Amino acid sequence: MSGEPVIKTEDLSVEFQVGNGSVKALHDINVSIYDGEVLCLLGESGSGKSVFGNSILRLHPDNALVKGKIFFNGQEITALSDKEFLPLRGAQLAWVPQSAASSLNPLKSIGKQVDEVYRLHVENDKKKARENTIDLFRLLGLPRLPELADDYPHELSGGMKQRVLVAMGTSAFPKFIVVDEPTKGLDAVRKREVIKRIGHMQKTHKSTMLLITHDVAVAESLANDIGVMYAGEIVEYGSKDEVLNSPKHPYTRGLINALPQNGFHAIKGFSPSASDMPTGCKFNPRCPECTQECIDGHPKLIISESEKHVARCYHA
Numbered sequence: 001m002s003g004e005p006v007i008k009t010e011d012l013s014v015e016f017q018v019g020n021g022s023v024k025a026l027h028d029i030n031v032s033i034y035d036g037e038v039l040c041l042l043g044e045s046g047s048g049k050s051v052f053g054n055s056i057l058r059l060h061p062d063n064a065l066v067k068g069k070i071f072f073n074g075q076e077i078t079a080l081s082d083k084e085f086l087p088l089r090g091a092q093l094a095w096v097p098q099s100a101a102s103s104l105n106p107l108k109s110i111g112k113q114v115d116e117v118y119r120l121h122v123e124n125d126k127k128k129a130r131e132n133t134i135d136l137f138r139l140l141g142l143p144r145l146p147e148l149a150d151d152y153p154h155e156l157s158g159g160m161k162q163r164v165l166v167a168m169g170t171s172a173f174p175k176f177i178v179v180d181e182p183t184k185g186l187d188a189v190r191k192r193e194v195i196k197r198i199g200h201m202q203k204t205h206k207s208t209m210l211l212i213t214h215d216v217a218v219a220e221s222l223a224n225d226i227g228v229m230y231a232g233e234i235v236e237y238g239s240k241d242e243v244l245n246s247p248k249h250p251y252t253r254g255l256i257n258a259l260p261q262n263g264f265h266a267i268k269g270f271s272p273s274a275s276d277m278p279t280g281c282k283f284n285p286r287c288p289e290c291t292q293e294c295i296d297g298h299p300k301l302i303i304s305e306s307e308k309h310v311a312r313c314y315h316a
């Protein structure tokens with residue numbers, strides 16, 4: 001890709017202070033997301049995907065220590081004070097949170113909740129805000145419009161609530177949006193529907209997106225590039241086709257072999273916890289291709305213009 005990335009991170013790391021010690025949840029993430037593109041972070045639960053997305057939006061709790069740099073349209077946003085940063089959030093950098101159930105206000109109609117984002121960040125005009133909300137609801141395939149906007153969250157299904165959250169995240173036309181696990185907890189039919197609608201919305205608005213998911217099918221449907229995450233690191237990076245059709249890292253191959261259509265061959269063992277990391281390659285205790293080199297050394301991952309499909313593996 002050419003041009004300035006919309007989002008770029010340099011050696012982004014996050015540590016959490018817990019008790020007298022600390023756990024490192026994210027290690028030296030270096031990625032660029034270009035205008036109108038979707039980068040998908042794919043990996044099992046606990047691999048650091050949400051921690052990465054939350055770092056861009058400064059949504060961490062107080063016990064988090066963020067190191068490294070984040071650039072938005074070339075400006076280093078990690079150098080901004082909270083006062084300087086906060087106006088960007090919601091208006092230019094937006095977020096569709098992981099949990100639809102707990103992220104909507106049960107006491108307000110869904111239309112009102114989406115209107116408020118527009119009125120706060122774009123223009124405090126009630127009528128225009130509602131028009132924008134209805135347009136978005138229509139784009140996201142919500143039924144019974146415009147009356148549905150007066151419904152309360154408890155009147156909607158899980159899939160509809162997910163779509164309301166997508167509408168909330170995008171109603172101020174942000175330049176960049178983090179969409180965290182948009183299909184978690186949905187059945188297969190609703191999942192397909194939400195994926196289709198997000199894809200349509202992303203293309204219509206030409207949004208630049210960080211998509212976070214544990215689900216290979218979601219990555220396959222929506223991503224341009226994929227970063228596979230394991231134990232707080234990116235272990236493989238490349239275009240969607242490169243990563244899914246010719247995976248280089250044994251962990252990525254494991255994720256693909258675990259798919260139902262490939263026979264459900266689960267990866268043996270469990271992800272390590274942040275407080276008890278193996279030495280060397282973090283995947284080595286679970287890796288069918290592990291050699292002494294993988295225990296002694298920690299393979300690097302360098303993503304460059306000339307070599308974009310890369311893996312953190314000595315055998316790749």
Ligand SMILES: Nc1ncnc2c1ncn2[C@@H]1O[C@H](COP(=O)(O)OP(=O)(O)O)[C@@H](O)[C@H]1O
Pocket residue numbers: 016018023025043044045046047048049050051052061063273274
């Ligand atoms: N506030 C916190 N305090 C301590 N550890 C945390 C905190 N938030 C996340 N973590 C740890 O960071 C790691 C990555 O978490 P997360 O990014 O939520 O995973 P994912 O989104 O990939 O499922 C996990 O090991 C988790 O326990």
Ligand SMILES: [Mg+2]
Pocket residue numbers: 049050051098180181
């Ligand atoms: Mg998460």
